[in-house]
Amino acid sequence: xxxxxxxxxxxxxxxxxxxxxxxxxxxxxxxxxxxxxxxxxxxxxxxxxxxxxxxxxxxxxxxxxxxxxxxxxxxxxxxxxxxxxxxxxxxxxxxxxxxxxxxxxxxxxxxxxxxxxxxxxxxxxxxxxxxxxxxxxxxxxxxxxxxxxxxxxxxxxxxxxxxxxxxxxxxxxxxxxxxxxxxxxxxxxxxxxxxxxxxxxxxxxxxxxxxxxxxxxxxxxxxxxxxxxxxxxxxxxxxxxxxxxxxxxxxxxxxxxxxxxxxxxxxxxxxxxxxxxxxxxxxxxxxxxxxxxxxxxxxxxxxxxxxxxxxxxxxxxxxxxxxxxxxxxxxxxxxxxxxxxxxxxxxxxxxxxxxxxxxxxxxxxxxxxxxxxxxxxxxxxxxxxxxxxxxxxxxxxxxxxxxxxxxxxxxxxxxxxxxxxxxxxxxxxx
Amino acid sequence: xxxxxxxxxxxxxxxxxxxxxxxxxxxxxxxxxxxxxxxxxxxxxxxxxxxxxxxxxxxxxxxxxxxxxxxxxxxxxxxxxxxxxxxxxxxxxxxxxxxxxxxxxxxxxxxxxxxxxxxxxxxxxxxxxxxxxxxxxxxxxxxxxxxxxxxxxxxxxxxxxxxxxxxxxxxxxxxxxxxxxxxxxxxxxxxxxxxxxxxxxxxxxxxxxxxxxxxxxxxxxxxxxxxxxxxxxxxxxxxxxxxxxxxxxxxxxxxxxxxxxxxxxxxxxxxxxxxxxxxxxxxxxxxxxxxxxxxxxxxxxxxxxxxxxxxxxxxxxxxxxxxxxxxxxxxxxxxxxxxxxxxxxxxxxxxxxxxxxxxxxxxxxxxxxxxxxxxxxxxxxxxxxxxxxxxxxxxxxxxxxxxxxxxxxxxxxxxxxxxxxxxxxxxxxx
Numbered sequence: 001x002x003x004x005x006x007x008x009x010x011x012x013x014x015x016x017x018x019x020x021x022x023x024x025x026x027x028x029x030x031x032x033x034x035x036x037x038x039x040x041x042x043x044x045x046x047x048x049x050x051x052x053x054x055x056x057x058x059x060x061x062x063x064x065x066x067x068x069x070x071x072x073x074x075x076x077x078x079x080x081x082x083x084x085x086x087x088x089x090x091x092x093x094x095x096x097x098x099x100x101x102x103x104x105x106x107x108x109x110x111x112x113x114x115x116x117x118x119x120x121x122x123x124x125x126x127x128x129x130x131x132x133x134x135x136x137x138x139x140x141x142x143x144x145x146x147x148x149x150x151x152x153x154x155x156x157x158x159x160x161x162x163x164x165x166x167x168x169x170x171x172x173x174x175x176x177x178x179x180x181x182x183x184x185x186x187x188x189x190x191x192x193x194x195x196x197x198x199x200x201x202x203x204x205x206x207x208x209x210x211x212x213x214x215x216x217x218x219x220x221x222x223x224x225x226x227x228x229x230x231x232x233x234x235x236x237x238x239x240x241x242x243x244x245x246x247x248x249x250x251x252x253x254x255x256x257x258x259x260x261x262x263x264x265x266x267x268x269x270x271x272x273x274x275x276x277x278x279x280x281x282x283x284x285x286x287x288x289x290x291x292x293x294x295x296x297x298x299x300x301x302x303x304x305x306x307x308x309x310x311x312x313x314x315x316x317x318x319x320x321x322x323x324x325x326x327x328x329x330x331x332x333x334x335x336x337x338x339x340x341x342x343x344x345x346x347x348x349x350x351x352x353x354x355x356x357x358x359x360x361x362x363x364x365x366x367x368x369x370x371x372x373x374x375x376x377x378x379x380x381x382x383x384x385x386x387x388x389x390x391x392x393x394x395x396x397x398x399x400x401x402x403x404x405x406x407x408x409x410x411x412x413x414x415x416x417x418x419x420x421x422x423x424x425x426x427x428x429x430x
Numbered sequence: 431x432x433x434x435x436x437x438x439x440x441x442x443x444x445x446x447x448x449x450x451x452x453x454x455x456x457x458x459x460x461x462x463x464x465x466x467x468x469x470x471x472x473x474x475x476x477x478x479x480x481x482x483x484x485x486x487x488x489x490x491x492x493x494x495x496x497x498x499x500x501x502x503x504x505x506x507x508x509x510x511x512x513x514x515x516x517x518x519x520x521x522x523x524x525x526x527x528x529x530x531x532x533x534x535x536x537x538x539x540x541x542x543x544x545x546x547x548x549x550x551x552x553x554x555x556x557x558x559x560x561x562x563x564x565x566x567x568x569x570x571x572x573x574x575x576x577x578x579x580x581x582x583x584x585x586x587x588x589x590x591x592x593x594x595x596x597x598x599x600x601x602x603x604x605x606x607x608x609x610x611x612x613x614x615x616x617x618x619x620x621x622x623x624x625x626x627x628x629x630x631x632x633x634x635x636x637x638x639x640x641x642x643x644x645x646x647x648x649x650x651x652x653x654x655x656x657x658x659x660x661x662x663x664x665x666x667x668x669x670x671x672x673x674x675x676x677x678x679x680x681x682x683x684x685x686x687x688x689x690x691x692x693x694x695x696x697x698x699x700x701x702x703x704x705x706x707x708x709x710x711x712x713x714x715x716x717x718x719x720x721x722x723x724x725x726x727x728x729x730x731x732x733x734x735x736x737x738x739x740x741x742x743x744x745x746x747x748x749x750x751x752x753x754x755x756x757x758x759x760x761x762x763x764x765x766x767x768x769x770x771x772x773x774x775x776x777x778x779x780x781x782x783x784x785x786x787x788x789x790x791x792x793x794x795x796x797x798x799x800x801x802x803x804x805x806x807x808x809x810x811x812x813x814x815x816x817x818x819x820x821x822x823x824x825x826x827x828x829x830x831x832x833x834x835x836x837x838x839x840x841x842x843x844x845x846x847x848x849x850x851x852x853x854x855x856x857x858x859x860x
Binding site for chain 1: 448452458461462464465466467560566567568571572575576577578579580581646704707719720721722723724725726727728729730733735736738739740742743746747750754756757759762
């Protein structure tokens with residue numbers, strides 16, 4: 001083997017510490033060197049605060065000046081700080097200086113994937129980001145390489161472990177969302193402020209990255225309409241079960257004619273679909289292609305060691321390219337995907353409303369659906385009197401028509417509350 | 431883009447025809463060129479017999495002289511003939527001539543993966559074989575690249591779609607194996623001679639390739655002890671269900687201390703394990719790693735278009751390397767894995783025997799288990815008189831002790847028949 005490949009680590013939290021450990025432990029360093037075809041040398045670790053004891057890490061490696069570390073022009077910069085802001089500057093600085101970059105930064109990539117890919121390509125270095133989507137699941141490499149020429153029709157992802165844990169806990173324990181959230185918080189599976197998980201923002205970032213890769217056209221998280229799980233109740237979860245479905249928060253990227261629809265929303269998934277079996281905090285990505293048929297990948301979506309696996313896989317590839325003088329090649333991502341306007345997306349829907357149970361109510365409600373051109377496939381009433389609840393499944397309808405139906409229903413005197421709206425996923429598994 | 435990458439196709443059956451179609455159709459050729467960063471030119475197709483009409487393929491491209499086609503030194507040779515014998519010579523000829531090789535030939539790789547990898551490395555060309563294992567499931571690339579430095583503990587694969595179809599059909603339809611086989615044959619899901627599927631030979635080839643990649647040490651199919659599904663009855667499938675399990679034919683490659691155990695056998699899989707949900711002719715591979723945790727990939731294991739997806743993914747990578755002058759790099763595979771002797775492999779087992787139901791039988795049977803040091807976890811009797819059946823689950827035991835138990839049981843007068851022996855898979859999913 002020739003010269004060692006020089007690696008700088010930006011960020012030393014749970015994942016960063018695990019990556020540093022793998023580089024410094026003799027056994028795993030040997031495995032990494034074998035995979036990379038070169039030894040890797042950790043030349044520095046940029047941290048936010050000095051003075052924190054860092055197990056096994058020589059103090060001489062640690063710095064609070066990330067920019068100065070990048071300015072030493074290591075071969076590979078591993079960015080595990082996350083977020084936007086200054087971090088973007090560091091990543092650009094690294095790429096400009098012809099350092100390959102490995103990053104887990106979903107927020108940055110969801111906003112800047114196309115630009116950063118172009119910058120990496122122009123500097124002939126690698127930009128790799130397996131860890132940014134679905135933790136240890138190698139969906140980025142599969143979309144980039146294995147399926148690069150596959151006509152992909154659809155990507156459905158359970159890409160937020162927290163919300164999947166909440167929804168599966170509600171189903172298993174028969175509890176409401178707030179109780180499941182208390183459990184998740186106690187188990188360390190929810191952030192102190194879980195709003196980015198609950199409102200679908202985290203999933204939307206991942207959806208943008210998956211869509212950009214699957215369709216090779218720019219989709220940013222700002223392009224992704226999202227509905228979170230806040231309105232999903234135990235009654236919805238139970239109704240889904242009676243109908244042979246489960247509730248999951250899905251990131252959806254699909255081809256609609258020559259356009260693309262990307263969105264995040266809670267959905268009813270048939271129990272026979274592989275995504276229905278994805279329990280707890282697991283992540284999974286389901287891909288359908290013309291030749292491929294259905295393909296599903298399932299694994300750990302978060303946590304230090306699984307995410308480090310994804311980072312180390314990328315690091316081995318980047319280091320191998322460095323060691324052999326190979327020019328990195330980011331996938332070409334076209335300027336902008338042609339997105340289907342959200343209101344034009346068609347789906348079957350689940351919709352639950354609470355009504356005052358009196359003569360004529362159902363007729364009035366059905367009239368609203370009819371006026372908006374939304375056709376009802378089935379209806380179920382539970383409860384009586386002031387506690388009556390109507391659950392509807394619709395035939396396929398445009399989202400805008402469903403939204404208008406929801407708005408109109410909210411204006412009916414007899415409707416006390418309009419609950420969660422869920423997309424109903426069709427189709428079968430592999 | 432520069433010069434086109436010249437591609438020769440050896441074999442034009444179901445998969446080959448699909449690959450040729452993808453290269454000749456304008457839309458998919460453009461997608462392939464985009465993925466490869468170069469246009470691909472199909473320079474010839476070697477077939478077994480002339481005169482067969484080949485849709486869309488110019489007769490000037492078709493030849494029966496595969497060796498002469500390889501001798502034109504195309505950039506990439508795609509070998510889809512399969513099997514050993516002359517094909518090995520063609521693949522060696524191609525690698526010697528510094529052509530990159532993409533192949534779906536599991537029989538060849540199960541016997542020669544290490545040698546051919548070394549030959550490819552010495553000639554600085556690619557040897558890629560995603561399609562050789564589990565069809566469209568990108569497990570080869572994931573093991574080669576994404577998990578190259580992961581400490582893998584275990585790979586469990588459902589890698590033979592025919593036997594998985596048979597076992598799931600038995601469970602769903604409540605029928606015996608021969609009836610399920612008749613259905614599979616009628617649906618085109620079983621070969622006219624299904625013995626290589628039924629006896630685990632096909633799965634053993636894939637197990638050898640998966641193990642060689644997962645542990646970077648040579649395992650050939652000759653090293654893989656295998657038990658097929660011929661002895662699995664509907665009674666076993668039903669007993670498994672009562673115990674909360676399903677029966678699957680598994681390819682197993684696992685680390686045992688510093689050694690490796692690789693084998694193929696029918697197994698009881700807990701209903702909660704992700705592999706239990708793999709139905710019909712689907713394939714799936716489940717990987718466990720120290721950092722990774724559990725990872726599962728599921729998809730189509732056979733068929734022209736899915737397998738072509740795997741071939742085309744490899745072809746794009748090989749062509750991209752050619753176009754950019756990158757030196758191919760096959761994973762280094764050490765000379766020989768240290769294999770655990772099959773008799774020393776430890777597992778819990780399921781075992782069913784038919785006995786003549788008379789006083790003292792159970793005591794005699796239990797004595798045999800005890801003498802061989804195999805501890806019984808549970809026992810269930812079904813049927814009476816001459817039709818009595820005893821089903822045992824054992825605690826973990828060495829395979830040799832279980833085999834000796836089976837042999838001893840067969841010698842008891844009261845034992846009419848010893849049925850299938852199934853390994854019991856422990857552990858939970860992701």
